[in-house]
Amino acid sequence: MNADKIPDIIIGRLPVYLRALQRMSEKGMKTTSSQELGEHVGISAAQIRKDISQFGEFGKQGTGYSIPFLMDKLREILKVNRMWDVAIVGAGELGHALARYQGFTNRGFRVVMVFDNDPSKIGHKIGEFTIEDTSKMVERIRSAKVKMAMVTVPASVAQAVADKLVQAGVKAILNYAPTSINVPAGVHVQYIDPATHLQRMTYYLD
């Protein structure tokens, strides 16, 4: 349970393990081995054992890992054994899709607010959410103590939005805008940009 000093690259693999275990669990499997899990996620068995052993001795020699037990432990380590409120900024098509996405709930996340600066969108409904005015965003997020946000605005305003989110106390941003953003230390950013991901693969094609 040596929770400090764990490299980020290991932390990044844990959600992938958890996701694979979830699939195995759905298929009715009760136990797995580092070997088997590794084949599912494309990572060596040695690395999986090493990664998991950073946090405790969760396996048993001879039989491997209990899937529900390991899922519990990973959820606990990743702190997704609780619900995290998430705000969406940008009510375009992608913002709409994320607001309606059913896949967050059983993985620890709940969308609670959607913002946009377009007067023709503000006040409109997306399912249960009413699109709110970005000008009220800092106050709303701060008072609701929301710590995570997904940003689906044009690249040109992404930095300004990120600045406001930081000001509002947000500590983790999932940025869908196709641009890098700068945030203070202690604020975390992850990027999702389909073109960037595609460009990473074309190098290998002919």
Place this chain on the structure above:
Amino acid sequence: MNADKIPDIIIGRLPVYLRALQRMSEKGMKTTSSQELGEHVGISAAQIRKDISQFGEFGKQGTGYSIPFLMDKLREILKVNRMWDVAIVGAGELGHALARYQGFTNRGFRVVMVFDNDPSKIGHKIGEFTIEDTSKMVERIRSAKVKMAMVTVPASVAQAVADKLVQAGVKAILNYAPTSINVPAGVHVQYIDPATHLQRMTYYLD
């Protein structure tokens, strides 16, 4: 121009550099330095110089890099100085959003087909595209020589879809389904799963 043996981790950073240069260029900037580019993308100047120098001597001592020139070179290296046709499998909300997304064109990609297996969707239009039957997918993709696909189907069918794509000759898959998929050597996969990205950040929150 030693194009073989470049580590994948370097390839993965090139699209990020290219994207930042594109933003700089839009602002009217003509040159930049490894220092300045590094501040934009959050990577050390030394690493940027090292990465770029794998492919040639694209900078000038004293003045740095010409932004248009470096963009050209990166596009050439990443092979996005041409247009890549991309198929979308899964015409849910996310598939719709991707089919209509305007941001692919100037980064080397063009959506050319959208598939779904739901009879109530097949034949319907998404902008200029007609949703086609997944049962025709292998033949359609093969004869159109499409090499890239984005998969926005439920996790339960993602592997089956990936298998068909491989069969159709697809060599690069951007998988939005929240599950790992297995493909033969020579086929590339990138993953986009918002919950996984969010879970990678909650570890650091309190």
Place this chain on the structure above:
DNA sequence: TAGATTGTTAATCGATTAACAATC
């Protein structure tokens, strides 16, 4: 020229793998 910045080398740092004793 003087100042700035590249490309590259060597040193450091970190991550992955292989191997195996421990043990279920």
Place this chain on the structure above:
DNA sequence: TAGATTGTTAATCGATTAACAATC
């Protein structure tokens, strides 16, 4: 028990950083 698989160590491998001569 015999077989299987973990957790961990040591060795290998790879990536990053610091420093600086070259030079625009």
